[in-house]
Amino acid sequence: MSIHPIMQKLAAKLERTDIPAFAPGDTVRVQVKIREGEKERLQAFEGIVIACRKGPQGSFTVRKMSFGQGVERIFPYNSKVVDKVEKIRSYEVRRAKLFYLRGLRGKAARLREVERRAS
Amino acid sequence: MSVQGILGKKVGMTQMFDEKGDVHPITVLKAGPCVITQLKTLAKDGYDAAQIGYVDFVKASKVNKAMTGHFAKSNVPPVRILKEVPLEAPATGENGEQAEGVKAGDRILVDIFADDKFVDIIGTSKGRGFAGVIRRHGFGGGPKSHGHMFQVQGSIGASSFPSRVFPGQRMPGHMGHDQVTVRNLRIRGIDLDDNLLLVEGAVPGPRDGYVLISKAKAPPRERRGFGGSGTIDPLKASKKASAKKK
Numbered sequence: 389m390s391i392h393p394i395m396q397k398l399a400a401k402l403e404r405t406d407i408p409a410f411a412p413g414d415t416v417r418v419q420v421k422i423r424e425g426e427k428e429r430l431q432a433f434e435g436i437v438i439a440c441r442k443g444p445q446g447s448f449t450v451r452k453m454s455f456g457q458g459v460e461r462i463f464p465y466n467s468k469v470v471d472k473v474e475k476i477r478s479y480e481v482r483r484a485k486l487f488y489l490r491g492l493r494g495k496a497a498r499l500r501e502v503e504r505r506a507s
Numbered sequence: 508m509s510v511q512g513i514l515g516k517k518v519g520m521t522q523m524f525d526e527k528g529d530v531h532p533i534t535v536l537k538a539g540p541c542v543i544t545q546l547k548t549l550a551k552d553g554y555d556a557a558q559i560g561y562v563d564f565v566k567a568s569k570v571n572k573a574m575t576g577h578f579a580k581s582n583v584p585p586v587r588i589l590k591e592v593p594l595e596a597p598a599t600g601e602n603g604e605q606a607e608g609v610k611a612g613d614r615i616l617v618d619i620f621a622d623d624k625f626v627d628i629i630g631t632s633k634g635r636g637f638a639g640v641i642r643r644h645g646f647g648g649g650p651k652s653h654g655h656m657f658q659v660q661g662s663i664g665a666s667s668f669p670s671r672v673f674p675g676q677r678m679p680g681h682m683g684h685d686q687v688t689v690r691n692l693r694i695r696g697i698d699l700d701d702n703l704l705l706v707e708g709a710v711p712g713p714r715d716g717y718v719l720i721s722k723a724k725a726p727p728r729e730r731r732g733f734g735g736s737g738t739i740d741p742l743k744a745s746k747k748a749s750a751k752k753k
Contacts, residue, residue, distance in 0.1 A: 394519075394701060394703065395519045397701065399521065467530075469528050
């Protein structure tokens with residue numbers, strides 16, 4: 389089903405434009421806003437992007453290893469919790485969803501680094 | 508006098524983040540533009556109301572002569588649907604002072620809700636056809652194994668006494684395509700360029716279904732958190748601030 393032109397226009401209006409382009413296989417550092425009582429601070433969540441969902445309600449999943457334990461966080465693109473996203477490096481991947489990384493540990497979970505041009 | 512409602516069309520649903528970062532489900536409505544096709548007056552019709560029509564493309568051949576005359580009277584383009592909405596008495600209309608009011612042929616835009624926080628919406632729910640009791644009334648259904656009788660309602664009453672089925676027994680039948688009113692949907696945005704009204708929550712009916720949007724009849728009482736997450740009770744806020752100083 390195609391998207392209604394009005395919805396498309398509205399989605400474009402609500403969309404965030406300050407997040408750089410990145411793709412599955414990129415390592416990103418997401419600055420997450422954390423509220424502690426009255427104060428707000430930033431916390432970095434650094435890991436590999438293993439999935440992206442496009443569209444007006446899109447989100448991306450970041451996976452990292454934290455003390456030998458795999459941790460994944462899903463961020464909506466338009467979320468106010470996401471303060472900033474920095475792309476750190478890119479790896480060569482041949483699929484859009486890297487869920488196979490979940491079953492791999494250590495050396496097996498390595499990927500080959502590539503220079504990816506910003507598209 | 509101002510018009511209390513407007514006709515709209517459901518466009519679709521999406522989601523929106525507020526200042527706090529919470530996400531809200533949003534229904535997008537194309538509200539208007541509408542025209543007043545006729546004014547009902549107390550003197551002539553026994554009540555005050557405005558008949559409004561949703562401006563939409565209608566083929567000339569689809570409008571019959573009676574309606575053509577009706578539209579020509581107030582000099583408006585032919586519209587597909589008409590609805591009557593009440594008129595609000597003018598706020599400053601005292602002793603004979605005639606407020607400028609509305610007249611037939613006036614356009615109504617979504618900006619009538621500019622000062623409102625909540626709306627009521629009347630729509631026609633999606634038709635479900637002839638539905639069974641499980642779908643229609645939420646019955647539990649039969650066992651899924653042991654000789655299986657899945658989607659049945661079971662007994663509808665006792666036998667020789669009373670020898671009849673009591674009125675009101677819930678049974679299969681036509682479901683949906685009813686008029687449904689949803690009250691107090693919070694307005695999340697108004698777009699005057701595209702005549703859009705964004706309300707929080709679901710609206711009855713399919714996409715492209717016509718709905719009547721009116722100002723909330725009984726909006727929630729003003730209290731803490733009334734105007735969204737931004738509202739803070741000044742009394743409590745000052746108490747909190749003074750407590751922190753100590």
